[in-house]
Amino acid sequence: MKGEATVINVWRSLRFTLVFAVLLGIVYPLFFVALGRVVFPWQAQGSLVAVNGRTVGSELIAQPFPQPMWFEPRPSAVNYNADGSGGSNLGPTNPALVQEVRQNLRAVLRENPGLQVDEVPTSMVESSGSGLDPDIDLQDAYDQIPRISKATGLSEAWLRSLVQRDAEFPALGLYGEPMVNVMQLNLAIWEKLHPSARVARTT
Amino acid sequence: MTASGIFAIFLVVLALVACGWPLGGYIYRTFAGERTWTDAVAVPVERAIYRLIGVNPDVEMDWKAYLRAMMVSNLVMALFAYAVFRLQAVLPLNPAHIPAMPPYLAFNTAASFITNTNWQNYAGEQSLSYLSQMIGITFLQFTSAATGLAAAMAFLRGMSRQKTDALGNFWVDLVRAHTRLLLPIAAILAVLLLALGVPETLSGPAVVHTLSGSMQTIARGPVATLEAIKQLGTNGGGFFNANSAHPFEDPNAWTCILEIMGMGLIPTALVFTAGYFLRSRRLAIVLCTLLGAILLAGAYLVYAYEAAGNPILAHALGLHGPNMEGKEVRFGLPLTSLFVAATTAYTTGAVNAMHDSLMPMSGMVPLLFMMFNLIFGGKGVGLLNILMFLIIAVFISGLMVGRTPEIFGKKIEAREMKLATAAMLVHPFVILVPTAIAMALPSARASMGNPGLHGFTEVLYAFTSAAANNGSAFAGLNGNTPFYNISIGLVMLFGRYVSIIAMLAIAGSLAGKARIPETSGTLKVDTFAFGYVFVAVFVIVGALTFFPYLALGPIGEQLQLG
Numbered sequence: 161m162k163g164e165a166t167v168i169n170v171w172r173s174l175r176f177t178l179v180f181a182v183l184l185g186i187v188y189p190l191f192f193v194a195l196g197r198v199v200f201p202w203q204a205q206g207s208l209v210a211v212n213g214r215t216v217g218s219e220l221i222a223q224p225f226p227q228p229m230w231f232e233p234r235p236s237a238v239n240y241n242a243d244g245s246g247g248s249n250l251g252p253t254n255p256a257l258v259q260e261v262r263q264n265l266r267a268v269l270r271e272n273p274g275l276q277v278d279e280v281p282t283s284m285v286e287s288s289g290s291g292l293d294p295d296i297d298l299q300d301a302y303d304q305i306p307r308i309s310k311a312t313g314l315s316e317a318w319l320r321s322l323v324q325r326d327a328e329f330p331a332l333g334l335y336g337e338p339m340v341n342v343m344q345l346n347l348a349i350w351e352k353l354h355p356s357a358r359v360a361r362t363t
Numbered sequence: 364m365t366a367s368g369i370f371a372i373f374l375v376v377l378a379l380v381a382c383g384w385p386l387g388g389y390i391y392r393t394f395a396g397e398r399t400w401t402d403a404v405a406v407p408v409e410r411a412i413y414r415l416i417g418v419n420p421d422v423e424m425d426w427k428a429y430l431r432a433m434m435v436s437n438l439v440m441a442l443f444a445y446a447v448f449r450l451q452a453v454l455p456l457n458p459a460h461i462p463a464m465p466p467y468l469a470f471n472t473a474a475s476f477i478t479n480t481n482w483q484n485y486a487g488e489q490s491l492s493y494l495s496q497m498i499g500i501t502f503l504q505f506t507s508a509a510t511g512l513a514a515a516m517a518f519l520r521g522m523s524r525q526k527t528d529a530l531g532n533f534w535v536d537l538v539r540a541h542t543r544l545l546l547p548i549a550a551i552l553a554v555l556l557l558a559l560g561v562p563e564t565l566s567g568p569a570v571v572h573t574l575s576g577s578m579q580t581i582a583r584g585p586v587a588t589l590e591a592i593k594q595l596g597t598n599g600g601g602f603f604n605a606n607s608a609h610p611f612e613d614p615n616a617w618t619c620i621l622e623i624m625g626m627g628l629i630p631t632a633l634v635f636t637a638g639y640f641l642r643s644r645r646l647a648i649v650l651c652t653l654l655g656a657i658l659l660a661g662a663y664l665v666y667a668y669e670a671a672g673n674p675i676l677a678h679a680l681g682l683h684g685p686n687m688e689g690k691e692v693r694f695g696l697p698l699t700s701l702f703v704a705a706t707t708a709y710t711t712g713a714v715n716a717m718h719d720s721l722m723p724m725s726g727m728v729p730l731l732f733m734m735f736n737l738i739f740g741g742k743g744v745g746l747l748n749i750l751m752f753l754i755i756a757v758f759i760s761g762l763m764v765g766r767t768p769e770i771f772g773k774k775i776e777a778r779e780m781k782l783a784t785a786a787m788l789v790h791p792f793v794i795l796v797p798t799a800i801a802m803a804l805p806s807a808r809a810s811m812g813n814p815g816l817h818g819f820t821e822v823l824y825a826f827t828s829a830a831a832n833n834g835s836a837f838a839g840l841n842g843n844t845p846f847y848n849i850s851i852g853l854v855m856l857f858g859r860y861v862s863i864i865a866m867l868a869i870a871g872s873l874a875g876k877a878r879i880p881e882t883s884g885t886l887k888v889d890t891f892a893f894g895y896v897f898v899a900v901f902v903i904v905g906a907l908t909f910f911p912y913l914a915l916g917p918i919g920e921q922l923q924l925g
Contacts, residue, residue: 185498249839289608
């Protein structure tokens with residue numbers, strides 16, 4: 161009797177697994193892949209942006225900007241590897257954390273002459289959780305303006321107005337930080353330097 | 364820490380309770396067999412599914428039959444997922460040409476997802492094909508949540524019925540959990556996430572030429588649908604290695620709120636469902652108030668310590684400000700802190716900040732919540748733990764006032780107490796013993812990513828997370844070794860099934876008992892006075908059992924900060 165019940169249970173489990181693997185694992189995702197393609201094509205493909213028709217990155221994914229002419233994203237523990245996200249996972253008492261932050265801080269102070277330590281927000285020198293944080297603190301952006309102005313010849317006033325234009329503030333005044341998207345800023349710089357360039361969202 | 368931040372956290376928890384209350388009533392009506400407004404659509408669909416899987420929905424099961432069906436179905440689904448992970452290299456939908464998962468890791472992953480834990484010893488974007496993410500991960504994220512929910516419903520039936528052995532039909536509960544609850548809500552969540560920027564595509568990774576002239580490979584995939592059930596099913600296993608810290612999983616503050624709501628919604632609702640089953644709205648209000656207060660207290664503790672920042676960096680480098688190591692800018696500290704507390708209270712295990720880089724005291728909050736394992740808790744099993752501790756609290760109170768303990772008219776006797784004690788003790792046992800073994804093995808210690816006490820906390824956190832079926836990690840620990848793959852895999856299985864088996868056995872014996880009429884001498888369980896006893900019992904049990912380990916880990920590390 162018990163053996164028979166087990167056989168029935170196994171048989172039902174196999175049928176359940178087959179039906180629900182198809183329903184939940186194939187039908188459910190594919191329905192939304194199709195919906196995404198029709199209704200939200202840009203988001204569904206990863207919020208990609210293109211210059212002159214060539215895809216240059218995603219608005220949601222930080223990429224390296226090593227030259228002084230660009231706004232720099234937050235430090236990344238995975239070197240902006242968008243195929244291998246992650247944080248440093250360094251604990252608060254780990255000497256390696258002090259070492260890492262010291263190096264980041266030195267680099268920031270070296271690249272931005274005149275900047276004082278107390279003007280540096282912690283997010284500017286501490287690695288992000290994903291290694292791909294696309295946003296920087298507003299203070300972080302303002303701190304970088306003199307350097308970018310010098311490297312590009314664009315006026316500080318224009319760069320400041322650019323940061324203000326793209327700044328995002330907490331939703332409902334409660335949720336989030338005053339911040340700005342690095343990709344948006346750098347695309348605007350590219351457009352300013354190359355007036356003929358066509359910057360557009362792409363899928 | 365600001366007043367607006369404190370208010371921001373409070374508002375989300377309030378919204379959770381406001382949504383959970385009506386949903387709890389709906390869940391009760393669905394599983395008590397009453398009419399609901401979803402009948403018109405769902406009944407024909409369910410009838411078709413019953414035919415496809417060969418189930419007669421009118422048959423009720425006793426606790427043993429219910430348990431057998433649950434265990435066999437879970438075993439079959441786990442083996443199915445294991446096979447998918449092992450064979451993914453030769454199966455379709457693998458645009459990034461990801462190789463087969465090695466056996467130990469595939470065992471760990473299958474055990475992890477069938478138990479609703481979602482511990483991940485792999486990085487999703489590098490180790491799983493799209494097909495594995497869909498019919499392996501997404502599939503189990505639904506069914507494991509539905510399994511936990513079914514167990515909780517069977518238990519509530521056992522408590523609320525009398526002189527019967529019937530606890531319901533496992534297959535019907537499992538199917539209805541999908542058609543009435545998980546699939547509709549996940550679909551709504553998936554649309555919202557998609558609209559707010561979470562990708563959903565079968566195209567392979569995007570290879571782009573960056574503005575500064577380098578190349579970048581951007582992993583993507585069918586993320587939104589996985590993300591929806593990942594949160595809603597209190598699963599937590601992310602598409603990407605960085606989990607909800609990854610901008611594709613959680614692109615802004617709104618998605619962050621949605622994800623917190625997603626994981627808290629059903630566990631909060633279930634407290635009210637229990638109130639409906641047991642004909643006591645007061646019980647739901649008492650539990651919801653006390654557990655909600657503990658959740659808030661945890662979130663505020665994290666918020667306070669993270670906002671204060673790292674004193675070592677302030678001292679060494681003159682750097683002042685919040686601790687942003689391992690955090691993302693877009694969520695802001697209040698939401699990040701609430702996520703840390705909620706993901707362990709609701710035993711989801713998703714992370715939107717790296718827990719390994721939290722300050723010691725804020726890292727202790729998730730650890731403690733997983734040790735309690737009942738601050739609302741995971742899908743269904745959280746409620747089972749709450750009810751288990753209610754039984755233990757009733758027993759202790761009964762001893763103190765010298766009368767036979769009873770809960771909602773059911774006598775608690777030796778058999779129930781033995782089973783409840785077993786369910787209670789397995790949790791510390793499978794945390795503390797494996798942690799001690801790992802500490803004794805040089806090869807296991809070598810996996811620690813941080814030195815000293817923090818490294819110890821990483822190992823303690825891993826086994827606590829596995830036992831609580833949470834899945835979040837102090838991710839500096841390298842868990843992808845044979846020792847951790849097997850030990851964590853076993854801890855997840857014991858942590859899940861021993862307590863479910865014991866609780867279903869209790870449900871079986873409670874269902875058989877006649878209900879004793881309430882008298883003036885009856886200990887009232889649904890009062891705040893008893894609620895405090897309940898909290899005291901699980902805090903004391905938790906504190907006494909785990910305190911030495913916490914002292915060696917986060918408390919010791921906090922003292923090192925000076």
